[in-house]
Amino acid sequence: MKTLSRLSVLFLVVLFVAIGAGNALAAGPYPTKPITMIIHAGAGGGSDIFARTLSAAFDKEKLLPQPIIVENKPGGSGAIAFAYVAGKKKDPYYLLTAVTSFMTTPLMGITPVGLKDFTPIANFAFDEYMLMVNPKSKYKSVKEIVADAKANPKKITVGGTQLGSSDSVCAYLIEKAAGVQFNFIVFNGGGEVNAALLGGHIDIAVSNPGEALELFKAGKVKLLGVFSDKRLPGAPDVPTLKEQGVDVTYQQNRGLVAPADIPADAKKTLEEAFAKYMKTDTFKKYLADNMLSAAWMDGETFGKWLDKENARYAVIVKDMGLIKKK
Amino acid sequence: MYNIFDNMIMGFQVATSWENLLFCFIGVLIGTLIGVLPGIGPTTGIAILIPVTFGMSATTAIITMAGVYYGAMYGGSTTSILINLPGESASVVTMLDGYQMAKKGRPGPALGMAALSSFIAGTFSIIMLTLLAPPLAGYAVSFGPPEYFCLTFMGLTLVSALGGDNPLKAYISSVLGLLISCIGIDAISGVSRFTYDNMNLLDGVGFIGMAIGLFAVAEILENMEAPIKQVFSDAKLGFLSLFPNKQDWKDSFGAIWRGSFLGFFIGILPGSGATLCSFIAYAVEKKLSKHPEKFGTGVIEGVAAPEGANNAAAGGGMVPLLTLGIPSGGATAVMLGALMIHGLRPGPMLFTTNPEFVWGLIASMYIGNVLLVILNMPLIGIWVQLLKVPYKVLMPLILTIAATGIFATDNNIFDMWIMFFFGVVGYLMRKLGFPEAPMVLALVLGRMVEMSLRQSLTISHGSLSIFFTRPISGVIMTVALISLFSPLFPILWRKYKGRRSVA
Known part of the structure; x- marks a missing residue:
């Protein structure tokens, strides 16, 4: 019995430390307590790497007097995290990763929250995208792919993740x-596509590149x-699509937003720290x-x-037939 | 070819530095605890550890994280066996016979066999990893959508093996599981299905919450009917009774090897995961057994096979990660992410550019497996004392720990309600004689079956021939169909013989 209660206490301690419970309450200039950065995707993905790298750098370089703690809230193409942060209206102690x-x-109607529910804080970088084939492929250039696709509509298989995603x-x-x-063949993640x-x-x-550079x-x-x-x-050595006669450019942003209506001084402090x-x-x-x-x-x-x-995505998503019909 | 002997010596030099040894031990210890804690599985456990690894070298970090991963496979069986509460998803199937063994007064041998089977299978998979990792990279990507469909379809045909004595009820239970697996956003069309505008259902019903509800919560509800008595009153807890006896070893020998083999080779495939491996190993064992009717009543093979398989899968999962930089499942995906934060990018050149990293990790896995057995065997003596706790005290404790663990996985309270909902469902199923295991397997397989079926048919523009014209999928599909229609063969054979004797 003693062993058991000791063990269960140990479990709970491990658990609480692990989930980073315990909010300090204090007065003073922002921030007076740790800031929680919600990652809209699971651990190990691109947004997770972005957020954890940032959090570690803030710890190391003391860019803010309080740490930024990361928390994953994956699910529903980000819908769960978006709703969670949107619900923290006016609270400057929450940040959210924002990509495509x-x-x-x-826009796809998966969640009622939208841009109006957030305060944009900063954008940091653009992810580049690339088109790749197996080295044994008969295609040597994008031109050849386009020519073949014209001759054989809907025959060339393209792998990617779920519809509405960047790829x-x-x-x-x-x-x-x-x-x-x-x-277009949908897979569960970039690793499975590769x-x-x-x-x-x-x-x-x-x-x-994050997913395919080493390959x-x-x-x-x-x-x-x-x-x-x-x-x-x-x-x-790899030409752009434009060079090959396909007039397309695409980049995915990596930014952070906060809930709507946060105090102006908090927004300024965050912007300066991120700069x-x-x-x-x-x-x-x-x-x-x-x-x-960058x-x-x-x-x-x-x-x-x-x-x-x-506005651009609204057109694209509608064209792709992804708007939820009610 | 590389020189394995030299590489292993170098690997052990790396792995036996005091720092790596210490963190290997810390990793397997945390892994064991995470495995024991319900809800929190290795994926969450490793994610929690990521910030801690920032101060380490990449090699020490991966040694720690890998330790958590395979350590969790050891720990997961403990609560499955003792209190019908799955420690993590790959140990769900261990409950079927493990808990029955505990109820019959043999918790020790069940736990002991789980640990030793884990050790044998774990070591087997590391040896395979050492000898064959680079050549196996090609095998890991040889499975396309049609092959995955055939594999998961074959998994579904094994459903009857998970049921009780009534195959019809087993099939009904699995169809319900398949229906539940349809809930959530459909990745292919982006449409949300059966979510009723509830955002928490967008990703579908959580597997571990459902499993804990169906097994652990339902068990508690059932035990509450009668005046609460000590469920395990007749458990023998003497020192010698804690270990598997000679007969146990004889019964389990084949199961461990088959489990190791299946676990390793299915575990290599990206997207498969240890949970699927454990289910398939159990079902195969039952199909091959001389006494299939005894499965589910507490036979030791039913513990040895899935526990071996999930450990072997943990080793197998390292193959695509180390040779291609492609994660095989959730836990390895988190490890990959953590390594990227360290600035190390696993890929096809890892074996040549970072040999001390790869071989250090592999060597540490040998050490970690030995540490786990040393750590776990004495712990069994402590764990079984749990059963001396009055059930009325144990019961609320189980519920609290389960609910907390479920919440902590995705920081979402909704998952806890899922657990309680399926607790009630599980209770009703028990009363009506429907087995829970097929429903759980169907949930695991349902999404994979649907996804790979639709991927395959999109590739083939709707033609079913894609499942038969490709060699691997053709073979698996044939096996699946044989397994599905096998009950008909004796009837056909009798007819054939009858005709011959006439002619």
């Missing part, structure tokens, strides 16, 4: 620009084109490791950018 799904999930938008943009149709490409089960995959370096996949404006420094973070070695290494492009935007600029992109 921050716009597409509300599905990339595939859609090519279809639209080149006037072709692919056979596995299917390596095994020769799909013809093409759209991926971001590319080892010659296990071949990059045929990048979705950026200019060639990427990490892969200077400092952009200059740290940790962030520069993060960019280089993941082949991202793209600083303060809250106001980021807000305008979100509005603009949201």
Whole structure:
């Protein structure tokens, strides 16, 4: 009995430390207690790496007097995390990771919350996207793919993650620009898409460098084109889609938002701290490791950018037939 | 080819540095505890550890995280066997016979066999990893959507093996599970199905919450009917009774090896996971057994096979991670993410660019497995004391710990309501004689079956021939169909013989 109660106490202690319970209450200039950064996706993904790298750098460099604690709230293409943070109206102690799904999930009608429920704080970087094939593939360039797709509509299989995700938008943009149709195969995650490409089960995959860079370096996949404006420094030999006659560019942003109506001074403090973070070695290494492009935007600029992109996605998502019909 | 002997010596040099040894031990210890704690599985456990690993080198970090992963496979069986509460999802199937053994007064041998089977299977999978990892990279990606469909479809045909004596009720239970697996956003069309605008249902019904409800909560509800008595009053808790006897070993020998083999080779496939492996190993064991009717009443093979399989799967899951940088499931995906935060990117060149990392990890897994057995065997003596606790005290404790664990997994209170809901469902199923296990397996398999079926048919533009014209899928599909229609064979054979004797 004694052993048991001791064990259960131990369990609970481990548990509470683990979930980071315990909020300090104190007065003074913001922040007076730890800030919680909600990650809209599971541990181990791109947003998780972004958030945890940032959190670790804030700890190390003391960019704010209080730490930023990360918490994963995955599910529903981000809908669960969005609703959770939106519900913290006026509370500047919550931050939320915002990427493409921050716009597409509300547009698809999965959640009633939207841009109006958040205060844009900062954007940090853009994820680049690339088109890749198995080295044994008959395609040597995007031009050949387009030509083949024109001759054989809906025959070329393109692997990606769920509809509405960045890679599905990339595939859609090519279809639209080149006037072709692919056979889009949905997988549960980037890793499964890569596995299917390596095994020769799909013809093409759209991926971001974070997930496919090592496979590319080892010659296990071949990059045929990048979705950026200019060639990427990490892969200077790979032409852009524009160079190959397909007028498409695409980037996914990596930003942070807070709940709506937070105090102006808190917003300013956060913006300044994040601007400092952009200059740290940790962030520069993060960019280089993941082949991202730095793209600083303060809250106001980021807000305008979100509005603009949201309008663009509204058209895309509708075109892809993803708007929920009531 | 690389020189395995030299590499292993280098690996052990890395793994036996005092720091790596210490963190290997801490990793397997935390893993055991996380495995014991219901709800929190290795994926959550490793995610919680990520910030702690920032101060370590990448090698020490992966040694710790891998220790948590395979350590959880050891710990998971403890509460499954003792109180019908699955410690993590890969130990759900262990409950079927493990808990019955505990009820019959043999909790010791069940726990002992779980630990030793885990050790044998774990070591087997590390040896395979040592010798065959790079060549197996090709095998890991050889499964496309059609192959996954055939594999998971075969899994579904094994449902009858998980039921009680009434196959019809087993099938009804599994169909209900399949229906439940349809809840949530459909990844392919983006439509939310059966969610009734409840955001918490967008990702579907959580597997572990449902399993804990169906088994642990339902068990408690059932035990509350009668005046609360000591469920395990006749358990023998003497020192020698804690270990498997000669007969137990004889019964389990084949099960451990088959479990190891299945666990390793299915565990390699990205997206499969240890849970699926444990179910398949159990079902195969029952199909091959001379006394299938005894499964579910407390036979030791029913513990040895899934516990071996889930440990072997943990080793198998390392193959695509180390050779391709592709995670095989949730836990390895988190490890991959953590390594990226460290600035190390696993990929096909890892074996050549970071040999001390790879071989250090592999060597540490040998050490970790030995540590786990040393750690777990004495613990069995302590765990079984749990059964001396009056049930009326144990009961609320089980519920509290289960509810907390479930909540902590995704920080979502809704998952707890799922657990209680399925507790009531499980209670009703027990009263009506419906087995719970097929429903749980169907939930695990349902999403995979649906996804891979639709992927395959999208690729083939609707033609079913895709399942038969590809060699691997053709073979698996044939096995699945044989398994499904096997009850008909004796009848056909008799007819054939009858015709021959006439001619």
